[in-house]
Amino acid sequence: MFGKLTIEAFKHEASQNVAVCMMLLSGIGIIGIIFYTKSWKWLWNDWFTSVDPKRIGVMYIITALLMFFKGFADAVMMRLQQALSVGDSHGFISAGHFQEVFSAHGTTMIFFVGMGVVFGLLNLIVPLQIGARDVAFPFLNALGFWLFASACVLSLVSLAVGKFSQAGWLAYPPLSGIEYSPDEGVDYWIWMVQIAGVGSTMSGINFLVTILKMRCPGMTLMKMPIFVWSALCAMVLVIFAFPILTATLYMLTLDRYLGMHFFSAGEGGNPMLYVNLIWAWGHPEVYILILPAFGIFSEVVPTFSEKRLFGYVSMVWALILITFLSFVVWLHHFFTMGAGPNVNAFFGVMTMLIAIPTGVKIFNWLFTKFRGRVHFTSPMLWFFAFVLNFSVGGMTGILLSSPPVDYQVHNSLFLIAHFHGMVIGGMLFGFFSGFTYWFPKITGFFLSETLNRYAFWFWFTGFLLAFMPLYMLGFMGATRRLDHYEASTGWNSIFVVVGIGAAIILCGISVQAYGLFKSIKDRKKNLDITGDPWNGRTLEWSIPSPPPIYNFAITPTVDQLDPLWAIKRGQAPQPQKDYEDIHLPKNTPMGLYIGVLSLIVGFAMTWHILWLAIVCFIAIITCLIIRLSGEDEHDVITAAQVKEMEAASIRRREVV
């Protein structure tokens, strides 16, 4: 009846029990607040069943931020353990639990935080920047989000019921095979990544088609904002890379559930095949995360320099080149697997080539500031820190891409320092920058600038303290994922410094959380009434903040880059106010239903509750059939209503 699920699954170590209690309490708290404020109906109608990309984007980002707290808590636990667990002391968590923690940290940060903020920003900004009222496949988009959300929930469930994978965030076999990991941890990992991965593929298809087919009249590819270009390139990567992940995970599933031998060490299997396949997805994946950050900076830097972007064409070609190269470098993740010098040298040099377009981008951003008027608002502070960190990360990346050097630093904390420099210094700082930049556009009010700056300085110093010493630890022979080490290694004092760095980052995060809370509380005082607070250049700033449900009352027409800038400088005419009927897709709960059912399928498969999995799978198919055979339903907003809403928004502006 319950498969492998027994009462044992609910027994944990003390530290985990604390985490489970905290999670349950906050869950109950949130549900309590919703009941208290009687907002279920509002949530259901305006959010859960919505297919509006603006709503879905906000939900993506809220989910990703919640997961970020969880992933960061994992990080703090690891650093605390490593600062304590030296010589005779064995720290406060067991080796097995420590391995669960770092596996969960990596999975959470990449799949749930990284992908969440990328798709969140894409949902919010891409339609606005291309002058579209909607995305190409609104239901597919909503479904992608709900699959992502259900994968997040499955990872939280694994905290309370049973255990997480102990095989690292990429679960290399044979360790992740049934022989060495017989319990449910790897199964949890497989299903949550599988569900999130399918969701990502769907969102990828949706945004690729949206960008290619739904641009407003006149916006040719070479007149798209760079953020849209970066999104386009990232989506191409999603569409090519995620099917590899899905197929690889299915093969691992077959190995574990049906005793097949794709990746087992003996009986004809080959674990090296898995390593190749997972990185054929994994390397493009890191570019899926970083390209949108490049796009964000390409919007932020010109806006706050009161200039247009330097070298637009170069920037586009650099993006395309990075997109292409990211598919031919995956082998650099395992130079140490014993491939001959022919293979290693080729992939080493290919990897170095990526430095060229990336370097070009950095110079173009810097020269965007040249002869500009640079406003040092917090988005620009993040850019400032990005350049400093990212160039160091790039330099160490080149070191890692040279096979003989890689032999000495691979799998050490040097590698950890490198990719955290790229992911935090690149993607996360980019996201913070974009978050602050577009926050007034989406919500209609500002984030607290003062608190943002405090948070920035905490992050900047904390980041340097938490990750620069790791380069040194790597040179000292410290490998990653160690839950304990001998005192004679001399690592302990550095691990303590690194732990202090993590604590400073925690201060930064707390300030950010407080800033967000305070801004929401005082939103009436910080309203963005103009809709264009930063003197923007692109279409999203030509409409009120927050945007009306239909985004653009009049579909804009564009004949050059930076269309809003052109209008402001009198180089392009003001748009005519001829309103028309607007058709928008109706809300549907099917995405939510399928998300919940997928969550149950994942849980049931993890615990081998086959009947439940089959029932829910059939239900998913039924939901899809119902949805796909229905009429394509639309809400119509008539021209008169549009006129009324636009007039109201202008009146509101004048009143304030």
Next chain:
Amino acid sequence: MKNRIQFVPLMLIFAGIIVIIVLIMQPISVHIFRNNIAVLFPKGIIALQERNLLFIIQALMLLVIIPVYILTFIFSWKYRVNNPKAKYDPDLVDNRLAEYIWWGLPCILTLIVGAITWVETYRLDPLKPIESDKKPMTIQVVALQWKWLFIYPEEKIASLNFVQFPKQIPIHFEITADAPMNSFWIPHLAGQIYAMPKMRTELNLIADVEGDFRGSSANLSGEGFAGMHFIARASSEEDYHHWSESAKKSTKVLSMEEYNKLAAPSENNPAEIYQLKDEQLFNQIIMKYMHPKEK
């Protein structure tokens, strides 16, 4: 954007101080920890060459990084919004020469680094025997759950979590695993290479000086992974012979039967020495994975 006071000079100075502190900390920490920084103070010719390559590439990369840092600070300073002296030219969005320069320079630099890497990858191929007038010595390595077994087929001895060899003689490691994937790494002497079940990888190195060097597994292999470190002792030839003679007299005998007991998962095993009964043991461990398991 009004009413926001600009603290640009203050901010740049503060950031500059942080960056300088980070820069100064590097040589200081290198000095403080010099005895433990295996990669930067190697004790073997292979690790030394790998370190030198690291320095060369690092130096070349600094040619880009330093200008980027300088430009970041200068442009932030000079073009701050309330600097009345700075020129403002919002339509300066293209400059062919400038773009040629920063497409071209990274290209040339990458070409140089790439060429060096290409040559060095062949030269430092871990499979390549080291040229030496002395006869190389073969040591076979098996990664187990969670310990390292070293087999000396020529001497007919074996050891656990401890490996000794004479200095200044090329050592040829043959590496496999009877466990999940591991990575065999003695940072003082040479870079790492994976130890995988069914596969045989190789690593060649020489220890230039005597000493005890820490070796470990660099790849996650399960619960006891953190305890998978061992001592690699490079000694004089005399000491080595002394040690191998004592191993030959060891009361513990490593046969296939004994090996199977040893291969069962265990953590933090102390160092051991064995007589080796069967010099084909290493090949048998690999062959185990080559044919289907008997049901």
